[in-house]
Amino acid sequence: MAQSHGAPEGCEVTAMINPTEYLPKSYHRRMSTYWWLARWPYLKFILREASSVFVGWTVLLTLVQIWAVTRGPSANAAFHAWMRHPLMLGVNVIAFLFVLFHAVTWFSLMPKTMVIRVKRQRVPDWAISGPSYAAWVMVSLGVAWVVLRG
Amino acid sequence: MNSRLGDVIINRHVIMLDISSHDIVIVGGGGAGLRAAIAIAETDPQLSVAVVSKVYPMRSHTVAAEGGAAGVHLDDDSHDEHAYDTVSGGDWLCDQDAVQAFVKEAPLELMRLEHWGCPWSREPDGRIAVRPFGGMKKTRTWFAADETGFHMLHTLFQTSLKYDSVTRYDEYFVTKLLVDDGRVQGVVAVELTTGKVQAITAKAVILCTGGCGRIFRYTTNAAIKTGDGMALAYRAGAPLKDMEFVQYHPTGLPFTGILITEAARAEGGYLLNKDGYRYLQDYDLGKPEPTPVLRSMELGPRDRLSQAFICEQEKGRTVEGPYGPVVNLDLRHLGEKTINTKLPFVRELCLKYENIDPVSQLIPVRPVVHYMMGGVHTDVNGATPLPGLYAAGEVACVSINGANRLGSNSLPELLVFGARAGRAAAAYAADQPSPSRRLLAGALEEDARLNDHYLTKSGGRERIADLREEMQRIMERSAGIYRSEKSLTGTADKLYELQERSRDIRLDDRGRLFNTELISALELSFMLEIAETMVQSAMERTESRGAHQRTDYPARDDHKFLAHSMVYRDAAGRPRVEYVPVTITRWPPAERVYGREMRNGE
């Protein structure tokens, strides 16, 4: 249906009744593949997630150690020799640092997921992560005592 | 000749038009608009409702309201007392039948909002809490911390998402009402994103577009408060009522004009002049007490408090701040705990925008324009004299606020009259024939007008911002808290000159896509026209009443002016003022008393 009243002289007007939705060309920005390098919080996150790999590695190592212990003194000695290799030491130092990072980030995030209230006030974050750290240290000391006293 | 769809360069040979149809169109998606939409959806789910708003609904200015919403709640309170406070607060210019209906429905509406999830602040036992507020003799103001409007708006918006019969047109700017056959039958709106001009036809239209604080230099109001609905109705032939009554809120921050809620005074804040003196005691507002006394001192009505500021300024007793004279709001004696529980947003605003902590420092404040008592004339059901046109909220003037609105009456006003207008429009729409498709011609004309006057016009030398700033300056200086014939005549002349100059506006942005400069130009044209009605009404009311104070006529004149001013647009586009009497049912005009007993006893 074409209407021509009100239109400028010599101008053919096409009035579209119920046209299909006309969308302007909105611009979609693509995220760079290296988006996680752009900001420190993003990089910290990726490292945090990557630390699970090293946690897995440490667990695997512990399982292998237990298996070596049960296999007898020669297997145990072989395992220890393997562990003393500089490459292994290097990897395990890095793994240890990542495991520490993992634990620290875990304890700082944990209070966010839990809402504990005492007398209408929300218990502050340190009151939840503090005891967790304390427990971690106690357990570590306990394990260290058991392992090293022999 | 035909441009590809997707080629958006302005091409005179392709005009984007559209037409759609609903039973009812609501212009404005704030508290009143959303309440009206829900009312219609609940009354008759078969009716299709369109909410057309120039911003997303949660951006509407209702969101900035802070203090609270009044509704009779405690056992020692009554509807009559709320009504009397409102009528006397309005300096007897309120229509008492409307006020009586309003005070009865306010608590019901506030309770309905509670059912919809509004997080009203509570007493320890779980009941709704109420706080005292300015001008109210009893404690009856419901509140949600100090962000009541925010919570109300989000509750209404989120609840409105439940109803399938409500269609939203977000970021559509209404430029004109469609009038055909003597009835309002829809609107013409520009879709901001595409620049498409759309005729949205309906059997009834409800205006819920809010006030026009941006006409003045200092205001609490957001950018969007530009009097759109008032101008739309005025241009379509509906009268505006009581336009001379502009409320100044006594406590706005200097420079930004950001609102510091009356609740700060309700909780016990003091207003101090430069000598640290609670100066309100000099203005017949009672004696200073350490804790707030209802209807006294800092809990007096807003017009009297704003006027006291001007008088203090003339006596040289205000503090000279970097942005002009201010007085100090003292909250220090309230203590950190009270401020954090009852006034957390006030603390946040002061810290952020003034670098001041109200817990230990004084807050500089000054009166700023806040609310329009006047607006589109409606009856108690939101109906204007123009068939098919309704209005509710700040854009309307029922009138329940008279010459001065009491704090915490405007939020329940949105709910009560939003619901009433919705129901009335629904009942009206049920009997109307569907609008004709030839109304698309209205969209065509509007599109041509936008092109000819703004987008494709050549030449032009004026910048929108220059004209707007001049308008704001002159209105603030000469049509502000105190007016006189001289100041008003000068203002009227200036406004006329600005309207002439506005025909010579040059836009930098001549495209169609999201052209906010075009919107600013349209808003300026609305504001200039509304400003003209305000000044004309103020000139013809030769008395002082409530927020309208004439230095040349300082007394209230019930003999001539116990009446509403009704301003119509004449054939030449100029305002013409008539008067209609105020509806008095129960309370004959008396002395307006705060802080003491009436002289003849009550």
Added chain:
Amino acid sequence: MASRITIEVARYNPARDHEPGVNSYEVPLRKEWVVLDALNCIKDHLDGSLTFRWSCRMGVCGSCGMMVNGVPKLACATFLSDYAPGPVRVEPMRHFPILRDLVVDTSDFLMKLARSKPWIIRKVEKPMDQEYFQTPAQLEEYRQFSMCINCLLCYAACPIYGLDSQFTGPAAIALAQRYNRDSRDEGASERLDSLSNLEGIWGCMFFGECTQVCPKHVDPAGAIQQYKLTAATEWLKAMVLPRGAK
């Protein structure tokens, strides 16, 4: 303090441009000025075609979300003097399609919000003249999540949303939690059904950036993790307890 500062604003007009560009403007540097004041100064006096959203200028309407020097901020609450001597780079919010200059298309959020069913769901309503009693402690359970102004800075900060716009996102999920935690609401299981999936709460990897940028301290990350805990508990209960038992 210097008297002027340079603002670099991203510009994009679909009618003319294939991709966004940058325009530089010099504006006065006043100590009370926020980024919004600078943008308005440019639009009013230098270049009227600069397009951006704003309204309340007091940090409560949520209109003016933008990237300021790469960080999502409200333009009305970000002081220019904090960026002196400049320049200040202002860009549209990340992870949303750009419509024009600093205006982005936020319709995706509105759709996701509706999916969260952000309203009180009850089987039986109390009569309209009676309130639901809610103690201050019960109000406190959800009050923080009710403070969301829908500014969408959290979406601009969330890399998951940036990588996959199917993700429901921080604000929409936090608002679902706001109702779940409201003592008057009975719709938690209904919302759980629509949000306990990979586009909903399980898409979140707890970056925590959303909480960092939220101007109203809503803590959407906390809301989502708490929701995950609830979802996991409900799943466990469903496994362990016989069907129908609560």
